[in-house]
Amino acid sequence: MSHKTSESELMGKIRDDDYEIKSVNETMDAPSGDDQDPDQRPKKKRYHRHTLRQIQEMEAFFKECPHPDDKQRKDLGRELGLEPLQVKFWFQNKRTQMKAQHERHENAILKAENEKLRAENNRYKEALSNATCPSCGGPAALGEMSFDEQHLRIENARLREEIDRISGIAAKYVGKPLSSLPHLSSHLHSRSVDLGASNFGTQSGFVGEMDRSGDLLRSVSGPTEADKPMIVELAVAAMEELIRMAQSGEPLWVPGDNSTDVLNEDEYLRTFPRGIGPKPLGLRSEASRESAVVIMNHINLVEILMDVNQWSSVFCGIVSRAMTLEVLSTGVAGNYNGALQVMTAEFQVPSPLVPTRENYFVRYCKQHIDGTWAVVDVSLDNLRPNPMSKCRRRPSGCLIQELPNGYSKVIWVEHVEVDDRALHNIYRPVVNSGLAFGAKRWVATLDRQCERLASSMASNIPAGDLCVITSPEGRKSMLKLAERMVTSFCTGVGASTAHAWTTLSATGSDDVRVMTRKSMDDPGRPPGIVLSAATSFWIQVPPKRVFDFLRDENSRSEWDILSNGGLVQEMAHIANGRDPGNCVSLLRVNSANSSQSNMLILQESCTDATGSYVIYAPVDIVAMNVVLSGGDPDYVALLPSGFAILPDGPGINGGGILEIGSGGSLLTVAFQILVDSVPTAKLSLGSVATVNSLIKCTVERIKAAVKCNSA
CATH class of the missing domain: 3.30.530.20 (START domain)
Incomplete structure (x- = not known):
């Protein structure tokens, strides 16, 4: 971290004056070789200072296209009275400056996170010193309460508060809070997402008859009133799992074959022992993680993900169709914080030889204390009585962190269980590697579409x-x-x-x-x-x-x-x-x-x-x-x-x-x-x-x- 800070400080010395670049025609003024008089002092190199108009025009162009090609540099130089090489050097300097700003910002975030962890550690130490015995209520002796136990108690209290807050959403549908529902009382103190374990594809009464064409998505209807509190609890637990999946390193995630993080399934089962239940027979696990910095404001990204039409349009190469069945919550404070909606979607690869993946899921959006937004999906297959379902979506989605100058950092997690035995053999390697449906494809598509949107504006x-x-x-x-x-x-x-x-x-x-x-x-x-x-x-x-x-x-x-x-x-x-x-x-x-x-x-x-x-x-x-x-x-x-x-x-x-x-x-x-x-x-x-x-x-x-x- 100290190495990165010193490097950032060095890069931070770049100021607007750094846009003064040496004129191409003036580099030939200085003599060289034997022609130079040893008694004559070398000429001081002259520099060309760009005019205010030139800088303003190039600044505006940079916002739309940070990497102009040769033709664009030539046209821009002709318009501003500059050589293409001068334009090239200016854009190089500008990109270096932007990179330095991003690094300084990331260092500030790391420093704040470090202080946060130190303060949290001090709180834990104080809690341990004031701990009481769970049996008699007296002071706890050394060794009677472990650090992990204290940590889990604090975490459970936080989760309980979050579920109580979200239960207000369910109350308007069923007329009573979550804690008063008998079929949920045993789940309130659990951290798991254990709502679809043993009843995968076996419950009835939640969807209509399948149409003659076998179209699963068109036959799915919205959830019943009795199911909505369960959906709320499932979404809260899925959000917690997504955040831990996005922020964890090894051994939960290991480097994959295509520079993408791949999930260690054994470690996953140890970290999330219950999850949404055991993997159904015949389904293969597929999980990956990818991160990138994209040129879009974090609020706009959240709006795209929570608007089914914008989401389908931006990811049209992946989402062949999607619809929102019911909105359980529109969020609070005029944004999507706390928004909850039940959706269906069909995911595809651009080939008739690759079967689509159909999903019936809940999408939950939340803004966290540090300003980071998270959007999570998790399947509701336990509400759909269809034994033919061939894809189940474990907690998947993304974390979105605000960066300067309209950029955002995105960490994407894709985790599904799928039956792809009908897949054509020539597409099996690309699908199994995660390039077809995995996090890398979602992030690459998002990055490219953000650049396209910036160009259109x-x-x-x-x-x-x-x-x-x-x-x-x-x-x-x-x-x-x-x-x-x-x-x-x-x-x-x-x-x-x-x-x-x-x-x-x-x-x-x-x-x-x-x-x-x-x-x-x-x-x-x-x-x-x-x-x-x-x-x-x-x-x-x-x-x-x-x-x-x-x-x-x-x-x-x-x-x-x-x-x-x-x-x-x-x-x-x-x-x-x-x-x-x-x-x-x-x-x-x-x-x-x-x-x-x-x-x-x-x-x-x-x-x-x-x-x-x-x-x-x-x-x-x-x-x-x-x-x-x-x-x-x-x-x-x-x-x-x-x-x-x-x-x-x-x-x-x-x-x-x-x-x-x-x-x-x-x-x-x-x-x-x-x-x-x-x-x-x-x-x-x-x-x-x-x-x-x-x-x-x-x-x-x-x-x-x-x-x-x-x-």
């Missing part, structure tokens, strides 16, 4: 983005349209049962999934019969190389049959984050075919440590001009197609170090095509065969081109 737009975008409103409209395109693609590409698609059998291939739906009253889709085709396969090429190939407009003609070999030109480019692959583009296809001449394509590419997407959709030129002028993008009809790229599991790089995605790639290809503009028309087998051939031909082209480029 940017007011300082680089000149390069404005080649066809006429206003900041047009930029926001284009990003909003791309967001809807990505959400639509993610919803339809997985194995979710949320969409009203019908699987067709006459596809001619078991590898390609072909489905159809009728679009009539949706303004965001063209009316008529829409055909969707999707397939997943393994390719022995690293994910980054596949991603770079698919997102590059210069290589598009090598795989895109619909572009008909035409020249593809990028008309607009909006950066979405630090990685140059995170961007929204507007492409023009200049095809020799007159029917496809000057076709526009909206494309968004995004990547993080756990996977990548390249999603695109043809757009009408007239409608797109309205969007670029700041018009409403919700009425632009889109049929998104694209690719989802996942690593095939942890791999070993050339240096013998474990690295995500250093092996092969799992590539999912999906198309949506309007085969008839009349919604009442019948689908012909010829249309199915055409789409099936299209996707097969695209896959063959991608395999050939990527392998050739990587040779």
Whole structure:
């Protein structure tokens, strides 16, 4: 800690004056070698001080994009009258200063925590000196009360106070406090989450009949009045377990194969001996932990997690659908502190070969004394009489800590028990490693989406983005349209049962999934019969190389049959984050075919440590001009197609170090095509065969081109 403090003090010497960087042209003024007169004093190096306007402009740009690329630095330097290298040095200095501020803040937190622990230790010592004998009430002799026993008594008293406080929520539903309910009186003095142990999937009277499609989430109803006090107690105990899971180190957590903390199950059972009950037969435990600093205010993060629509939108690649069945508490003091809601959700991987994971759970949000927020989920499977349930959610969620300058530190814990025997073999390594559903994917997605949101709210737009975008409103409209395109693609590409698609059998291939739906009253889709085709396969090429190939407009003609070999030109480019692959583009296809001449394509590419997407959709030129002028993008009809790229599991790089995605790639290809503009028309087998051939031909082209480029 002293080493970190001294380093922070050194970094803390960086002030605004450090933005004075040496001018590139002036570095040549000083003589060198034999040309320098030994009697002549060396010239004093001259420095260039930025003007107030230059600093203000770069400060504003930094808030939106801390890592500008070469093009952005060049455009910004031209606007401000600076060399690109000067801009580069300024941003480097600024990032160093921000890092130093974060380190000073973390040191202050560690110091405060140290003082807190010292004070708590003194209180324990005083409590031990004043301890009384539990039998006679007299002073306790040395050895009659252990330090652990005293600690547990204080902890139990704190938990009892918290349950009494939360019982007020249940009182308004059942008309009496928790302690007066006979079926809960034996649980009030317990620290466990022991509410779903022996009755997993066996109780009745809480949900409706399962519909004919087998859709579990649609058949689940809200809890009964008698169950709500039990849910409250379960949520309180789950919150305690989440905090301990998030803050504990070894031996509870051990380093995993992909730089993610992995749970030591034996130590977990010793630490939480009762939990939510023993693991049901046939289920496999899967637990992981990950932390990151994200560019979003802690209050906004809490709002996203507690609003089911925002949560589903931000994590659209993971949450295929979700809904809130009942809100038991909206929180206190105008925020989500104490909010409690019963929810259902379906979690997915972007592939039809990976079954979704359905959960019925309670979500509880709480602000702690130190200002940290925590949001925890825990399954309510004991309230759902379904022996077919294949996933149970133990206390999972995140801790959110406020940092300076609108940043937040997030510690995420994922802990589930799942039956994944129906999982396709090619996806088993990536799922078992935690890259598919684990904490690393949640945190990586959150980090990328926070950067995207910051980009959409940017007011300082680089000149390069404005080649066809006429206003900041047009930029926001284009990003909003791309967001809807990505959400639509993610919803339809997985194995979710949320969409009203019908699987067709006459596809001619078991590898390609072909489905159809009728679009009539949706303004965001063209009316008529829409055909969707999707397939997943393994390719022995690293994910980054596949991603770079698919997102590059210069290589598009090598795989895109619909572009008909035409020249593809990028008309607009909006950066979405630090990685140059995170961007929204507007492409023009200049095809020799007159029917496809000057076709526009909206494309968004995004990547993080756990996977990548390249999603695109043809757009009408007239409608797109309205969007670029700041018009409403919700009425632009889109049929998104694209690719989802996942690593095939942890791999070993050339240096013998474990690295995500250093092996092969799992590539999912999906198309949506309007085969008839009349919604009442019948689908012909010829249309199915055409789409099936299209996707097969695209896959063959991608395999050939990527392998050739990587040779």
